[in-house]
Amino acid sequence: MTIAVTRSGEPETKPTRNSVSARPAAQAARVPDGTVQYLRIGDLQLESGVQLPDVVLGFETWGTLNADASNAVLIEHALTGDTHVTRGASEEPGWWEQLAGPGAPVDTDKYFVVSINILGGCYGSTGPSTPAPDGRPWGSRFPLVTLRDTTSAEARLADALGIDSWYAVLGGSLGGARALEWAVTYPSRVRRCAVISVGASSTAEQIAFAQAQTLAIRQDPNFNGGDYYGGPEPEAGLALARRIAHITYRSAAELDGRFGRNAQESEAPLEAGSLAGRGRYQVESYLDHQGNKLVRRFDANSYIAITEALMSHDVCRGRGSLRDSLAPATAEFLVAAVDSDRLYFPAQSRALAEALPGGPELHIIEAPIGHDGFLTEIGQLSGQLRSNFFA
Ligand SMILES: CC(=O)SCCNC(=O)CCNC(=O)[C@H](O)C(C)(C)COP(=O)(O)OP(=O)(O)OC[C@H]1O[C@@H](n2cnc3c(N)ncnc32)[C@H](O)[C@@H]1OP(=O)(O)O
Ligand SMILES: N[C@@H](CCO)C(=O)O
Numbered sequence: 001m002t003i004a005v006t007r008s009g010e011p012e013t014k015p016t017r018n019s020v021s022a023r024p025a026a027q028a029a030r031v032p033d034g035t036v037q038y039l040r041i042g043d044l045q046l047e048s049g050v051q052l053p054d055v056v057l058g059f060e061t062w063g064t065l066n067a068d069a070s071n072a073v074l075i076e077h078a079l080t081g082d083t084h085v086t087r088g089a090s091e092e093p094g095w096w097e098q099l100a101g102p103g104a105p106v107d108t109d110k111y112f113v114v115s116i117n118i119l120g121g122c123y124g125s126t127g128p129s130t131p132a133p134d135g136r137p138w139g140s141r142f143p144l145v146t147l148r149d150t151t152s153a154e155a156r157l158a159d160a161l162g163i164d165s166w167y168a169v170l171g172g173s174l175g176g177a178r179a180l181e182w183a184v185t186y187p188s189r190v191r192r193c194a195v196i197s198v199g200a201s202s203t204a205e206q207i208a209f210a211q212a213q214t215l216a217i218r219q220d221p222n223f224n225g226g227d228y229y230g231g232p233e234p235e236a237g238l239a240l241a242r243r244i245a246h247i248t249y250r251s252a253a254e255l256d257g258r259f260g261r262n263a264q265e266s267e268a269p270l271e272a273g274s275l276a277g278r279g280r281y282q283v284e285s286y287l288d289h290q291g292n293k294l295v296r297r298f299d300a301n302s303y304i305a306i307t308e309a310l311m312s313h314d315v316c317r318g319r320g321s322l323r324d325s326l327a328p329a330t331a332e333f334l335v336a337a338v339d340s341d342r343l344y345f346p347a348q349s350r351a352l353a354e355a356l357p358g359g360p361e362l363h364i365i366e367a368p369i370g371h372d373g374f375l376t377e378i379g380q381l382s383g384q385l386r387s388n389f390f391a
Contacts, residue, residue, distance in 0.1 A: 034088015058124015239291030
């Protein structure tokens with residue numbers, strides 16, 4: 001295995017993996033904090049039976065692994081997140097900036113923090129937009145990857161870094177599902193596990209919202225079955241997928257309180273019976289903005305691949321009842337949910353907590369925003385993590 005290092009994050013452009021220079025794994029800690037690195041983990045046998053060749057994972061690290069490798073913390077990103085959890089060599093802020101960093105609850109002066117781009121993603125790991133063995137992008141040929149596939153890939157990265165067991169694995173939403181899968185698949189490798197804003201499996205409703213998103217992309221005339229690289233991209237479809245998703249990430253009260261029925265400033269007032277050329281409601285303009293913003297930084301095929309990986313989330317698959325499936329996990333768990341989340345309901349997190357060994361209490365993040373509260377209400381989450389895992 002080799003570790004290869006190139007650039008730091010590029011927030012507003014679609015990321016690509018640059019050519020790399022090899023380094024031995026032992027030198028990984030010398031790479032500047034918060035810089036994307038690449039690990040070649042070899043061929044990966046997927047749950048589907050397909051073998052994915054020559055897999056690469058993109059990742060970032062902060063801090064220093066201690067002599068007995070006991071201080072490593074894995075932070076798993078959510079659906080459209082990346083490896084840039086917090087700033088490092090560059091001052092580019094990260095998505096859990098106040099939660100990880102020097103002096104933060106996950107104190108990078110004390111812990112060695114690792115964040116890995118999910119397999120199938122577009123922030124450094126092998127995915128549909130990266131070259132297949134024939135040199136062309138995988139595109140339509142990229143296979144279904146499940147969360148268990150992504151976890152087994154990440155275990156190889158942990159091996160390469162010399163991490164036998166994580167001090168803690170943390171994540172919200174898809175990141176929480178990834179963390180849970182780690183704790184159940186590799187009980188001896190996870191000593192603490194925070195599962196935030198996600199339940200034990202994707203529900204029918206969550207799969208339904210996800211299907212509407214993947215179809216929005218697939219039905220874009222530019223999708224071309226997934227083989228659109230080098231030509232026009234399915235931007236309208238991806239933007240529509242993001243709009244659908246973003247509505248589920250925010251509560252009705254948040255959207256109402258923020259936008260109400262207001263017309264977007266500077267646009268023509270709404271007129272009944274004159275829909276052509278009418279101005280937009282503020283909330284329409286907001287969703288347009290969210291959709292267009294994602295299009296600038298994300299690959300549509302990766303969006304489908306990761307969404308389908310999240311659809312596959314089912315900690316019970318092939319393991320029996322929920323209690324039986326969770327029983328092997330030996331980690332200390334923290335389960336948290338946002339009270340206003342209308343996508344991953346707190347009741348689903350409560351059911352997970354009750355079924356986990358030891359039955360940890362459910363921590364509630366009180367926030368009107370909805371699901372995205374796990375990204376925006378860092379104060380409450382920090383308090384819960386500090387008093388449980390990082391005192
Ligand atoms: C490389 C990278 O950047 S990857 C970043 C990693 N990303 C992730 O981890 C994904 C998770 N992050 C997210 O989902 C989001 O960033 C969150 C949840 C943390 C915050 O959500 P945001 O969208 O930033 O916040 P919010 O809902 O307040 O939206 C603010 C944006 O809406 C815009 N907006 C607000 N009202 C309107 C309106 N009426 N019309 C148009 N746009 C509007 C604001 O101008 C602002 O634009 P900007 O983000 O371009 O500055
Ligand atoms: N808004 C976040 C949360 C999804 O759960 C994201 O885009 O990753």
